[in-house]
Amino acid sequence: xxxxxxxxxxxxxxxxxxxxxxxxxxxxxxxxxxxxxxxxxxxxxxxxxxxxxxxxxxxxxxxxxxxxxxxxxxxxxxxxxxxxxxxxxxxxxxxxxxxxxxxxxxxxxxxxxxxxxxxxxxxxxxxxxxxxxxxxxxxxxxxxxxxxxxxxxxxxxxxxxxxxxxxxxxxxxxxxxxxxxxxxxxxxxxxxxxxxxxxxxxxxxxxxxxxxxxxxxxxxxxxxxxxxxxxxxxxxxxxxxxxxxxxxxxxxxxxxxxxxxxxxxxxxxxxxxxxxxxxxxxxxxxxxxxxxxxxxxxxxxxxxxxxxxxxxxxxxxxxxxxxxxxxxxxxxxxxxxxxxxxxxxxxxxxxxxxxxxxxxxxxxxxxxxxxxxxxxxxxxxxxxxxxxxxxxxxxxxxxxxxxxxxxxxxxxxxxxxxxxxxxxxxxxxxxxxxxxxxxxxxxxxxxxxxxxxxxxxxxxxxxxxxxxxxxxxxxxxxxxxxxxxxxxxxxxxxxxxxxxxxxxxxxxxxxxxxxxxxxxxxxxxxxxxxxxxxxxxxxxxxxxxxxxxxxxxxxxxxxxxxxxxxxxxxxxxxxxxxxxxxxxxxxxxxxxxxxxxxxxxxxxxxxxxxxxxxxxxxxxxxxxxxxxxxxxxxxxxxxxxxxxxxxxxxxxxxxxxxxxxxxxxxxxxxxxxxxxxxxxxxxxxxxxxxxxxxxxxxxxxxxxxxxxxxxxxxxxxxxxxxxxxxxxxxxxxxxxxxxxxxxxxxxxxxxxxxxxxxxxxxxxxxxxxxxxxxxxxxxxxxxxxxxxxxxxxxxxxxxxxxxxxx
Numbered sequence: 001x002x003x004x005x006x007x008x009x010x011x012x013x014x015x016x017x018x019x020x021x022x023x024x025x026x027x028x029x030x031x032x033x034x035x036x037x038x039x040x041x042x043x044x045x046x047x048x049x050x051x052x053x054x055x056x057x058x059x060x061x062x063x064x065x066x067x068x069x070x071x072x073x074x075x076x077x078x079x080x081x082x083x084x085x086x087x088x089x090x091x092x093x094x095x096x097x098x099x100x101x102x103x104x105x106x107x108x109x110x111x112x113x114x115x116x117x118x119x120x121x122x123x124x125x126x127x128x129x130x131x132x133x134x135x136x137x138x139x140x141x142x143x144x145x146x147x148x149x150x151x152x153x154x155x156x157x158x159x160x161x162x163x164x165x166x167x168x169x170x171x172x173x174x175x176x177x178x179x180x181x182x183x184x185x186x187x188x189x190x191x192x193x194x195x196x197x198x199x200x201x202x203x204x205x206x207x208x209x210x211x212x213x214x215x216x217x218x219x220x221x222x223x224x225x226x227x228x229x230x231x232x233x234x235x236x237x238x239x240x241x242x243x244x245x246x247x248x249x250x251x252x253x254x255x256x257x258x259x260x261x262x263x264x265x266x267x268x269x270x271x272x273x274x275x276x277x278x279x280x281x282x283x284x285x286x287x288x289x290x291x292x293x294x295x296x297x298x299x300x301x302x303x304x305x306x307x308x309x310x311x312x313x314x315x316x317x318x319x320x321x322x323x324x325x326x327x328x329x330x331x332x333x334x335x336x337x338x339x340x341x342x343x344x345x346x347x348x349x350x351x352x353x354x355x356x357x358x359x360x361x362x363x364x365x366x367x368x369x370x371x372x373x374x375x376x377x378x379x380x381x382x383x384x385x386x387x388x389x390x391x392x393x394x395x396x397x398x399x400x401x402x403x404x405x406x407x408x409x410x411x412x413x414x415x416x417x418x419x420x421x422x423x424x425x426x427x428x429x430x431x432x433x434x435x436x437x438x439x440x441x442x443x444x445x446x447x448x449x450x451x452x453x454x455x456x457x458x459x460x461x462x463x464x465x466x467x468x469x470x471x472x473x474x475x476x477x478x479x480x481x482x483x484x485x486x487x488x489x490x491x492x493x494x495x496x497x498x499x500x501x502x503x504x505x506x507x508x509x510x511x512x513x514x515x516x517x518x519x520x521x522x523x524x525x526x527x528x529x530x531x532x533x534x535x536x537x538x539x540x541x542x543x544x545x546x547x548x549x550x551x552x553x554x555x556x557x558x559x560x561x562x563x564x565x566x567x568x569x570x571x572x573x574x575x576x577x578x579x580x581x582x583x584x585x586x587x588x589x590x591x592x593x594x595x596x597x598x599x600x601x602x603x604x605x606x607x608x609x610x611x612x613x614x615x616x617x618x619x620x621x622x623x624x625x626x627x628x629x630x631x632x633x634x635x636x637x638x639x640x641x642x643x644x645x646x647x648x649x650x651x652x653x654x655x656x657x658x659x660x661x662x663x664x665x666x667x668x669x670x671x672x673x674x675x676x677x678x679x680x681x682x683x684x685x686x687x688x689x690x691x692x693x694x695x696x697x698x699x700x701x702x703x704x705x706x707x708x709x710x711x712x713x714x715x716x717x718x719x720x721x722x723x724x725x726x727x728x729x730x731x732x733x734x735x736x737x738x739x740x741x742x743x744x745x746x747x748x749x750x751x752x753x754x755x756x757x758x759x760x761x762x763x764x765x766x767x768x769x770x771x772x773x774x775x776x777x778x779x780x781x782x783x784x785x786x787x788x789x790x791x792x793x794x795x796x797x798x799x800x801x802x803x804x805x806x
Contacts, residue, residue, distance in 0.1 A: 627678025
């Protein structure tokens, strides 16, 4: 049974540290005093439930606490570099006193989470387990240890080690690394670290033992896989900060690069003073600083962390502060995939046996994705610590079930309306899937699509003729090899459509329908092994108030790309002369520009028809050869030197991937073709020019980017560069003829337009292409949503002709 804990006594001689400790527990009634003498008077008047103090005279203080507040949770704040303090705590533990230790260097948010964790630990369930059944392995100071486990809870455990080990080897606060608990040789629990809370020598019938009380984290957050995305536009920074305040996010403040004192900001508000956005607030403590000093501001919202540097404008003794709004915010994702709440028609259940008690448990998920889910449990009666491994069964909406493995990644308290004695402690467990079947993934994705927009369905279930007719009515006019009115290529396009979108791994086709029939469609293709290319967005013309079809289709197809764990980049393409998408997508690309994670590029689309008689081409002056591995190495290094790492990664231009051998296997498994040929013209010291000629089954992309070629010219001022380009263009045209293509398509820079026109190519317009990393997807979806929100009062929200995705 747990007891509601509201009263906290903080003892510390440093005023700043007292304020930081008090601000770390905003949900509790905190009394802060300077000395242990003053604390004794406070405890005589009212016994606190939690006492936080420094380690000096710990034994005397603990004896006083034993008389005045025997049920209080005792926590000492001690630096690892304080030998006298650590020695005092070791002696206190040797006398049998029970307490917890926190590192003095913990930052404000970490301190708050750790203290809350200790309070939760006190009220959480724990169970005694047979010593012979549970073994524990960990490393301390690079030395491996093995122990037995006598008790396990949601937030910690009690271990027994051989009595010949020194008590001083396990000082309170020391870190046990790579700790794992096994039951009869089977892994039950694993955590990267645990902390020693108390150590005591005990005697029992089997001899002398060293008993350790340890605690571990409530969440196992991996480090962000990529650098944070920077938001630089001041209007976006202000809008994000206001959104955080509306969502009641907790804002923290510290001196720049100094986490020793971090303060929570009370009653924050964003105002505009003389045209400058400022943050007005009341500090929970005193932060040393003068007007003009830089400070770090940070907060968490929606599974992302935000941090920025701002200037201190006002810092008064009563705690009133005024800050200049940060010039930029750095955003990091803490969850790899977005989760959704299943609707009533999509009922999922997760069943498993409790890892410690063995009790059979069935829960309905609070939210889920193909990567994991969360479910509620009662921490007062159930033991499911973060780090547990569970064998589970997922019950699907159609009544079938799928076995899977779960790894508990986090547990967090939920708001409770339980009894005053705290008998009910509702918690949320976040788990990660492994070994999930394809059928279960498909069921989750179908539910995900319905939760996002009930009007959207899988385009693979719709006859291709209906989609083709919709595109014609939407005046989607740019696929020159497949003109409307000529039905001869439709069987080939329909067969490709069915094979590409059947599994969802190679691509997705989505359609939007209402009572009037099919209204819109979009497709996305795994154009390279790590790239999800959005294409072929078309919406039927007309006014549809309250139906943001383009937004719903665009966002959902991008989120379905994010679900593919190996997709790293999203790719958009649009015609520059299509004004609506050119303005909106161009703004989005500029707003989200992040060097190293995004790239905006432009190319000209040029076409050479092969189904008409052409005069024989002149014999090229330079020899064209097939590319080999040394050329692949040169391509990667050349593009890296030009700062085009994003292109290297998103277009499979790493040395071992230039020939597309990785992605071609995936297409071949579905009866499709995807490949690339490399043609090279050599110079004296290296390639004069290189052509990358893409190959693909007709219809993978309606404008046939997967059957186009592009050029890499390292030095256009070379006297033979023009001749090299002419030779490569002629070889690529021959390659298209060999493959019985209706046309040769070139995606080239403006500098090459004149030369290709002389070779018979027609310039069909300029395109823009925006490529960005998956870590930017959620911000992009939010910005895209804001575009349509601002246009909510317009008479129509749809493109009148062809859409942005080509």
